[in-house]
Structure formats: C-alpha cells, structure tokens
C-alpha cells in the first residue's frame with residue numbers, strides 16, 4: 220500500500236476483512252470509476268462535455284425522437300472518448316476480486332463496457348450499454364462496433380442494415396425507462412447481498428441510488444469509495460475519498476493476500 224497514509228491503510232485492512240467475511244459481496248459503480256480512463260461524467264455539472272442542463276435536454280428521448288442529428292452531434296465526442304478508452308487500474312482490480320470469488324455481481328451506471336473489457340463477469344448495466352444499437356423501426360439489434368468508428372471519425376449517423384431506419388444506441392437517455400430485466404436483477408442482487416461496495420457514484424441518480432438501502436435494511440455492510448460525499452456516508456461502515464485507481468488495487472491486494 221505504498222503512498223497511502225497509515226490511517227487509510229487501517230481502513231483498507233478493515234474493508235478487506237469485511238470482504239473476506241461476506242458471503243454475497245457486490246459492487247455498484249458510477250461515472251467516477253471511468254474518469255481515470257478519460258470518460259467524462261455527462262450527468263454531473265461542470266465535468267461533462269456540456270453543462271448538466273444542456274445534457275439533460277439533448278441526451279433525452281424526446282431530442283432523439285424529434286432531432287436525432289442534434290442528439291448524435293452531442294453524442295459524437297462522448298462516443299469517441301468511450302471507443303478510445305481502456306479499463307483503468309480500478310476496473311482491473313474489481314475484475315481480479317471477481318475472479319477470486321469476492322464479487323457476485325457488478326451493478327454499473329456506466330455505458331462504457333469497461334468492466335467487461337477488464338474481465339468482470341455478471342455485469343448488470345443499469346443505464347444500458349454502448350455495445351449495441353437498436354433500430355427505431357424494426358427493433359433489430361446491431362453490434363455498435365460495426366458503426367461507431369465511421370460515426371466518430373466521419374459523423375456518419377448509424378442506420379439499420381436491415382431496413383435503413385435510424386439506429387438508437389442502447390443507452391438509457393433522460394426521460395427513458397430503465398431496462399426492466401437489469402432493474403429486477405439489480406434489486407434482487409442488492410437484497411441478497413451482505414456487503415455492497417460503492418465506487419465512483421455520488422448516489423444522486425434514482426432509482427439506482429436507492430439500491431444500497433435494500434442491503435442496509437437487511438443488515439448488510441456498506442463501503443463507499445467516492446471523492447464527494449453521498450447521502451449514505453453516515454450509514455457506511457467505511458468511507459474512502461481517495462482516487463479509485465489507487466484505492467481499489469490496494470484493497471484488492473489486501474483481500475487476496477490473506478487467502
């Protein structure tokens with residue numbers, strides 16, 4: 220744990236102990252885990268490509284329906300950042316924890332596919348994914364890898380290979396329902412878990428922000444790793460405000476070293 224203060228080291232030891240005792244640990248991640256990979260949080264004021272108010276307007280289902288070109292113009296730099304990003308040390312640390320049997324599921328608010336690319340299994344994507352696009356007319360789903368490079372480089376808006384209609388990324392826009400299957404799976408996972416690790420989420424976006432309450436209500440433990448304060452800091456067993464890309468590898472190492 221080089222470079223971390225001894226007080227932080229003690230907290231990491233305590234957190235690792237909770238992981239070793241847990242029977243059903245899981246992690247909930249938000250935009251903060253991907254910022255070290257260079258992906259801005261478009262839902263947060265000041266850190267995104269646009270101010271939050273503008274993003275809420277453009278990254279919405281109604282803008283997509285009535286002015287898809289405007290939506291795609293806004294989405295293009297974000298898509299570029301996502302396709303050029305790589306998983307960072309925090310994603311990799313979580314994948315290692317999962318591989319060693321210390322994480323039952325990864326619930327994420329991110330659309331960037333970086334958990335899967337780092338090797339995590341059982342990733343529940345609450346806000347959809349950029350991995351696929353769906354046709355607005357015939358509803359066929361297409362792998363986004365077929366379209367994203369041309370879109371990012373030349374601004375070519377993706378159209379359905381079957382019927383020619385415009386494709387919508389399978390990401391959840393403002394004003395759109397959460398994917399039902401993912402939501403049910405996440406609720407069950409949060410109920411069943413006895414330790415929830417929250418990484419890089421300020422727990423401001425409902426209903427995902429309510430998931431840790433299900434764990435707490437059943438006597439489960441909570442560990443929060445986030446730079447800003449969340450409404451559940453007062454109820455967490457441990458709160459870390461360090462950089463996720465430093466903290467998570469140290470925590471994973473501490474959990475695994477005692478195996």
Ligand SMILES: [Zn+2]
Pocket residue numbers: 354355356357358359379380381382383384
């Ligand atoms: Zn189609």
